[in-house]
Amino acid sequence: MKPFYTGTFLAIAPLIVTGCNKESSKEIKDLKPNILIAMGDDISWPHMGAYGTSWIKTPGFDRVAKEGILFHKAYTPNAKSSPSRACFLTGRNSWQLEEAANHVPFFPAKFKSFIEILGENGYYTGYTGKGWAPGVALDSAENPRYLTGKAFNSRKLTPPTKGISGNDYAGNFEDFLDSRQGNTPFCFWYGCLEPHRNYEYESGVKKGGKKQSDIPKIFSFFPDNEIVRNDLLDYAFEIEHFDSHLVKMLDILEKKGELDNTIVIVTADNGMPFPRVKGQAYEYSNHMPLAIMWKKGIKKPGRKIYNYISFIDFAPTLLEIAGIKTENCGMQPVQGKSFTDILFTRKNKAVDKTRNFVLIGKERHDVGRPDDEGYPIRGIIKNGFLYIRNYKPGRWPAGNPETGYLNCDGSPTKTWILYLRRAGIDQSFWNLSFALRGEEELYYIDQDPECMTNLVNNPAYSQVWQELSRKMFDLLIEQNDPRVLGNGDIFDKYPYADEKTKDFYSRFMKGELDIKSAGWVNPTDFETKPF
16 A cells, blocks of 8 residues: 655635625616526536537537536546535535435535525526435524425426436426516526436437447446447437427526526536446546536627536535625535636636646445445646545445445346356446456546546556545545544444435345336346356
8 A cells, every 4th residue: 555645734715604685676686697507417528519529419509518617627526426516506515515426415504505595695596407416404493494496396298218217307497587577697506317227228219319439438337238229319309309408498597588698517426327427536436527607697609618617616605696795694615616717718728727737536325235335536637737635445335245236227238248147148338337446547638538448556646646645635635534533433423314215235135125127227137146
């Protein structure tokens, strides 16, 4: 084991203590822009048309990018729904959020979301589909909280496949706008449930008009065959469903004369629901698509930005734009840094030289290990490199074999990778997605975005390793990360908010749970042992 460095603290940015002095209704009406956040569920960068991905058609995202800004280096600190969304909403890294670092947690009452803050300061707030989830959010009196506003989910439609939600997202957005009083500024969260699993197999071909040959290249960590290509095309078809409702929402805003002064943010919570991506900490796990349009505010639309943006940067950015003063609002100090300078400049590519890295990590995601333990990771991305520290390398990174590798959604691709190993045909894909890992990993993602070659033991990169590990640990100590301060096991002790997962592992091993019939895991995923 290599030494791990601590030393001089290197700050990302000073902590910004946020609060919210209320302003008059007239000031809000005259000055405040509207906000529309479109959050896809499980989409990796670069799977949008604007990035050059030809086999996925996203005219809505592409329009936002063309008439706004396309970001090439946006990252979530934690590649799983609950913690990723918590980072976005609070401006804090997941290791700074206590229980909310985990998946399916009880959201601590002490942490406010910026949407709650907006609601307290004259904004009309609401959401459709998936807000902050999964988990339970209550205030100190145990009343339900509205981290993304009031729900608007009454309108339904006939979905194109059995795997797609019947939520009429655009229709519910229109209902939200119609229920608004006068010209009150709004913040709406469009939380699409797609392209989360399950998919209707071959829907991309049979209903989306796609062909397997449309995909020019398969990721090296997947087998290249008809099954995997169909799985990817089904994923693409569901991304297009997400985008189709975005197109409708933009049209609704335009017809109502609201588009010009609406900040439109389009992104996703974490990477694609495939092995070695969602729930892990590699390039395609945490690297998110991001486009932002604001016709009245963004200078020189059509720009491409290569500065690093973290999800923790959205809360301070949007509060600043809304003109909400940062004094005595009860919101916990944020770690993120406003990027209004990027929105208001005319510069391309790298605008802010201090935005040259991001931190990532994870704690407990899904159940499926003894005592329902997590798989703690911390990482840093800087200068084209990704450095990862795996704190418990003796644990299975995607969940235990006997419980179906539950931190990897069931899918045809997952089933095929497991089949190749069991049949003795090819174990390499299983090794990449499910096998035990070493304590450290280092990848040159500028040249190896698929993270196929671990450079941590390559002498030629020893200086890179030392610099990245030192910087990461200094930053995490400054941020009071329990994991690096020696109290990281506290994350395994926080309860799951879903009673069905209480003591999951022990009950499963006793035969008290029929998880093999669950919709998000396949019966073929389970092994008695990692043979």
